[in-house]
Amino acid sequence: MSQKNSDSSVKTxxxxxxxxxxxxxxAEKKVTSTPESKIPSGPIDSKWAKHKMDSALxxxxxxxxxxxxVVGTGLAGGSAAATLSELGYQVKCFCYxxxxxxxxxxxxQGGINAAKNYQNDGDSIYRLFYDTIKxxxxxxxxxxxxxxxxxxxxxxxxxxAQGVPxxxxxxxxxxxxSFGGAQVKRTFYARGQTGQQLLLGAYQALQKEIxxxxxxxxxxxxxxxxxxxxxxxxxxxxxxxxxGEISSHAADCVILATGGYGNVFFLxxxxxxxxxxxxxxxxxxxxxxxxxxxxxxxxxxxxxxGDYQSKLTLMSxxxxxxxxxxxxxxxxxxGKLASEIAEADRDYYLERKYPSFGNLAPxxxxxxxxxxxxxxxxxxxxSGLGVYxxxxxxxxxxxxxxxxxxxxxxxxxxxxxTGEDPYSEPMRIYPAVHYTMGGxxxxxxxxxxxxxxxxxxxxxxxxxxxxxxGASALMQGLADGYFVISATLPNYLxxxxxxxxxxxxxxxxxxxxxxxxxxxxxxxxxxxRSVDSFHRELGLLVWDKCGMARNKNGLKEAIDKIPAxxxxxxxxxxxxxxxxxxxxxxxxxxRVADFMDFAELLCHDALHREESxxxxxxxxxxxxxxDPEVSSGYTxxxxxxxxxxxxxxxxxxxxxxxxxxNLKKEWLEFENVKLATRSYK
Amino acid sequence: xxxxxxxxxxxDKDSKGRIETYxxxxxxxxxxxxxxxxIVNNQLIESGREPITFDHDCREGICGAxxxxxxxxxxxxxxxxxxCQLHMRKFSDGETIYIEPFRAKPFPILKDLMVDRSSFxxxxxxxxxxxxxxxxxxxxxxxxxxKEDADTAFDAATCIGCGACVASCKNASAMLxxxxxxxxxxxxxxxxxxxxxRVLNMVNKMDEEGFGNCTNQFECEAVCPxxxxxxxxxxxxxxYGTALVKEALK
Numbered sequence: 001m002s003q004k005n006s007d008s009s010v011k012t013x014x015x016x017x018x019x020x021x022x023x024x025x026x027a028e029k030k031v032t033s034t035p036e037s038k039i040p041s042g043p044i045d046s047k048w049a050k051h052k053m054d055s056a057l058x059x060x061x062x063x064x065x066x067x068x069x070v071v072g073t074g075l076a077g078g079s080a081a082a083t084l085s086e087l088g089y090q091v092k093c094f095c096y097x098x099x100x101x102x103x104x105x106x107x108x109q110g111g112i113n114a115a116k117n118y119q120n121d122g123d124s125i126y127r128l129f130y131d132t133i134k135x136x137x138x139x140x141x142x143x144x145x146x147x148x149x150x151x152x153x154x155x156x157x158x159x160x161a162q163g164v165p166x167x168x169x170x171x172x173x174x175x176x177x178s179f180g181g182a183q184v185k186r187t188f189y190a191r192g193q194t195g196q197q198l199l200l201g202a203y204q205a206l207q208k209e210i211x212x213x214x215x216x217x218x219x220x221x222x223x224x225x226x227x228x229x230x231x232x233x234x235x236x237x238x239x240x241x242x243x244g245e246i247s248s249h250a251a252d253c254v255i256l257a258t259g260g261y262g263n264v265f266f267l268x269x270x271x272x273x274x275x276x277x278x279x280x281x282x283x284x285x286x287x288x289x290x291x292x293x294x295x296x297x298x299x300x301x302x303x304x305x306g307d308y309q310s311k312l313t314l315m316s317x318x319x320x321x322x323x324x325x326x327x328x329x330x331x332x333x334x335g336k337l338a339s340e341i342a343e344a345d346r347d348y349y350l351e352r353k354y355p356s357f358g359n360l361a362p363x364x365x366x367x368x369x370x371x372x373x374x375x376x377x378x379x380x381x382x383s384g385l386g387v388y389x390x391x392x393x394x395x396x397x398x399x400x401x402x403x404x405x406x407x408x409x410x411x412x413x414x415x416x417x418t419g420e421d422p423y424s425e426p427m428r429i430y431p432a433v434h435y436t437m438g439g440x441x442x443x444x445x446x447x448x449x450x451x452x453x454x455x456x457x458x459x460x461x462x463x464x465x466x467x468x469x470g471a472s473a474l475m476q477g478l479a480d481g482y483f484v485i486s487a488t489l490p491n492y493l494x495x496x497x498x499x500x501x502x503x504x505x506x507x508x509x510x511x512x513x514x515x516x517x518x519x520x521x522x523x524x525x526x527x528x529r530s531v532d533s534f535h536r537e538l539g540l541l542v543w544d545k546c547g548m549a550r551n552k553n554g555l556k557e558a559i560d561k562i563p564a565x566x567x568x569x570x571x572x573x574x575x576x577x578x579x580x581x582x583x584x585x586x587x588x589x590x591r592v593a594d595f596m597d598f599a600e601l602l603c604h605d606a607l608h609r610e611e612s613x614x615x616x617x618x619x620x621x622x623x624x625x626x627d628p629e630v631s632s633g634y635t636x637x638x639x640x641x642x643x644x645x646x647x648x649x650x651x652x653x654x655x656x657x658x659x660x661x662n663l664k665k666e667w668l669e670f671e672n673v674k675l676a677t678r679s680y681k
Numbered sequence: 682x683x684x685x686x687x688x689x690x691x692x693d694k695d696s697k698g699r700i701e702t703y704x705x706x707x708x709x710x711x712x713x714x715x716x717x718x719x720i721v722n723n724q725l726i727e728s729g730r731e732p733i734t735f736d737h738d739c740r741e742g743i744c745g746a747x748x749x750x751x752x753x754x755x756x757x758x759x760x761x762x763x764x765c766q767l768h769m770r771k772f773s774d775g776e777t778i779y780i781e782p783f784r785a786k787p788f789p790i791l792k793d794l795m796v797d798r799s800s801f802x803x804x805x806x807x808x809x810x811x812x813x814x815x816x817x818x819x820x821x822x823x824x825x826x827x828k829e830d831a832d833t834a835f836d837a838a839t840c841i842g843c844g845a846c847v848a849s850c851k852n853a854s855a856m857l858x859x860x861x862x863x864x865x866x867x868x869x870x871x872x873x874x875x876x877x878x879r880v881l882n883m884v885n886k887m888d889e890e891g892f893g894n895c896t897n898q899f900e901c902e903a904v905c906p907x908x909x910x911x912x913x914x915x916x917x918x919x920x921y922g923t924a925l926v927k928e929a930l931k
């Protein structure tokens with residue numbers, strides 16, 4: 001799996017001299033109440049070691065007095081719960097699935113990056129760090145990313161020791177492949193099921209700790225609110241999804257590892273249950289939400305086939321190694337069979353626009369180009385929202401057997417879903433929402449601005465900037481869970497007296513009461529429309545106005561329209577059934593209600609960020625023929641234009657009691673990697 | 682397409698269930714089986730009735746949540762697929778389809794088509810892991826593993842824990858599930874130190890949870906969405922025998 005783009009081919013743009021803006025930025029930094037990132041001082045390669053040395057320790061005998069709540073059992077949550085229990089903490093772990101083994105990390109296909117340099121091809125911690133910063137379009141924190149690259153090597157050791165069956169060479173050693181955004185082979189993989197194997201490793205570690213008595217597991221339990229005591233996160237309210245019982249859970253700290261918010265678009269590659277509720281509840285209780293507008297749209301998914309569609313299926317990016325992407329050149333050919341369109345009448349648009357990267361252009365660029373082609377009326381398939389991914393040339397060159405050996409399982413998956421044979425006719429693909437880089441704001445300790453509330457994995461914002469590179473999500477989830485939180489959590493706990501919190505406290509009773517009221521309200525509306533119909537309506541609007549490309553007017557329109565959908569929801573939704581039984585509609589209703597509010601935050605963030613970077617493309621901010629970068633041939637017209645002087649910060653949104661949003665800015669410092677415009681020509 | 686659905690409805694785990702009939706029309710052929718149920722549920726909700734409860738999540742065949750017995754076959758007709766990967770084009774217009782939960786004593790029905798498979802988690806808890814503490818691992822390449830062994834371990838490790846094997850078995854045996862985990866871990870040097878204990882504990886737990894024994898019908902292999910091989914079961918029997926002898930000689 002590879003895209004050839006990497007830092008070494010990213011040319012550096014002309015340096016901007018220190019300007020008035022620069023001075024203004026420094027001045028602004030002083031006046032804005034920036035959340036404090038707590039990045040340790042010193043050279044980048046010794047920050048983590050120094051921080052661990054400076055961090056507090058809790059002695060083994062005292063650890064058992066502390067209780068941590070972990071919500072979510074994907075790679076981040078599962079690994080954190082297991083590791084904290086091994087260290088001696090008491091852990092209460094929650095997941096909405098019937099078993100922790102089913103969290104959506106399981107669906108990751110491609111692989112996990114690690115700077116092992118087993119291939120002797122010049123990889124290093126620094127190079128992985130560098131690729132990740134550039135891939136993220138210079139919108140992530142250097143110190144966090146460096147730490148991620150540093151612990152990546154420990155993750156592979158840990159997983160292999162657990163028995164994760166990574167691919168091996170005949171000599172018995174681990175195999176690697178290359179992946180998007182890198183020119184070295186640093187991706188470890190387990191066929192197309194890497195996420196599954198890593199998650200089963202974490203799940204088994206978790207089951208081991210359950211057996212050892214360190215983890216109290218609550219499956220089919222959904223967190224419905226966060227409880228603060230004296231401004232600190234000290235517990236949650238959960239609903240038992242089988243009995244319907246609402247219960248309070250007290251602890252000394254709360255760890256959220258609840259994944260991303262891609263399902264705000266309704267259709268995405270996320271599992272149906274993935275939702276933003278825990279993160280959004282925390283946001284409502286004071287936690288900053290950062291960079292929600294950074295959403296990743298994956299270019300190779302199976303297109304939507306009808307309005308009954310419930311989710312989108314990803315086809316691995318590796319297909320772009322041998323498939324050529326095209327649409328008809330002329331609108332009059334749209335609707336014809338692929339075989340009826342002459343070679344000369346096909347537009348291989350990625351090869352045309354990006355001759356050196358061709359079909360392997362990075363995810364954001366490939367996705368946007370597909371949208372442009374379809375917007376121009378050249379899209380294929382019944383909906384007009386699709387492009388061809390054609391293997392005919394590769395089959396001619398290498399033979400059907402070779403292509404089958406490379407992609408057999410993917411071709412089979414495609415024909416199972418579409419009923420079409422990709423060996424004889426081109427695949428139809430279209431971009432789909434896949435991953436969300438934004439999330440709750442956290443400091444270097446992975447603690448949010450709410451003391452005691454820690455956030456791991458996709459649920460936080462910290463490591464991928466505006467765009468995530470392939471095979472980095474698994475790495476981040478496991479880095480946070482196995483290696484970071486265990487070292488940083490004591491920094492918070494050491495100042496807390498364990499066991500002082502109990503569920504009899506008024507804060508718990510009040511939060512429980514609010515949860516019960518909300519449930520009764522949802523059940524009492526008795527309207528005419530299903531929860532899904534609202535979710536679909538919201539998703540279509542957000543996809544249309546805040547999807548692959550955004551502009552000011554569209555975002556304003558969405559911000560105007562969302563409250564009307566929400567109002568109708570609270571007036572006309574139908575949630576049948578009762579609260580004290582399994583009630584899947586009630587579960588969905590609570591999640592969709594939060595998506596309604598969250599969608600507004602997402603659009604506000606996208607509106608305020610007047611630049612294009614990574615997964616956030618604002619149509620107003622693209623290179624034009626008048627820009628020196630275009631006339632000099634450095635980049636193309638229409639490429640994303642960052643505005644570092646104004647926007648090289650993390651947007652941290654605070655919500656006050658009346659629901660008003662207040663923007664806080666954490667300016668990003670680039671001391672090791674020079675800010676540069678990405679070019680893939 | 683137009684269909685007649687015969688669906689198992691059961692209010693909760695203590696109530697008695699029954700088959701109910703739904704006549705549905707205009708189902709698109711391209712829809713997946715679960716999307717067909719979504720359409721039916723939407724109609725039920727909008728006409729003021731309770732929708733059909735069923736487990737599902739990833740809808741791409743890997744999480745193992747979906748668990749329907751369709752016309753008597755766990756995950757329905759077709760090999761190597763989960764319920765969510767079954768599409769309506771496999772059915773014909775006017776067909777009557779029976780939809781039931783995964784039935785087995787260790788998988789009690791919770792509501793309608795949803796069952797409790799936590800017995801599987803408890804079997805894993807009894808020994809389906811390597812006892813390695815985070816941070817204590819040696820370098821990953823310090824322990825080369827023969828490719829063949831690594832591939833066998835992988836084949837066994839692809840199990841998604843859906844429970845179709847149990848639902849298809851007249852004895853409600855979980856031997857395919859247990860043997861896959863034992864094969865995965867016991868084939869690897871990392872799993873070797875706990876080999877004996879693992880197989881004894883997992884088999885004992887399996888019995889304790891009420892799963893039956895294998896009588897070599899291999900329905901499990903036929904319905905397994907990940908095509909886990911039944912030969913792992915004979916290997917499990919052999920490993921269990923060896924472990925018993927080892928224990929006896931202690």
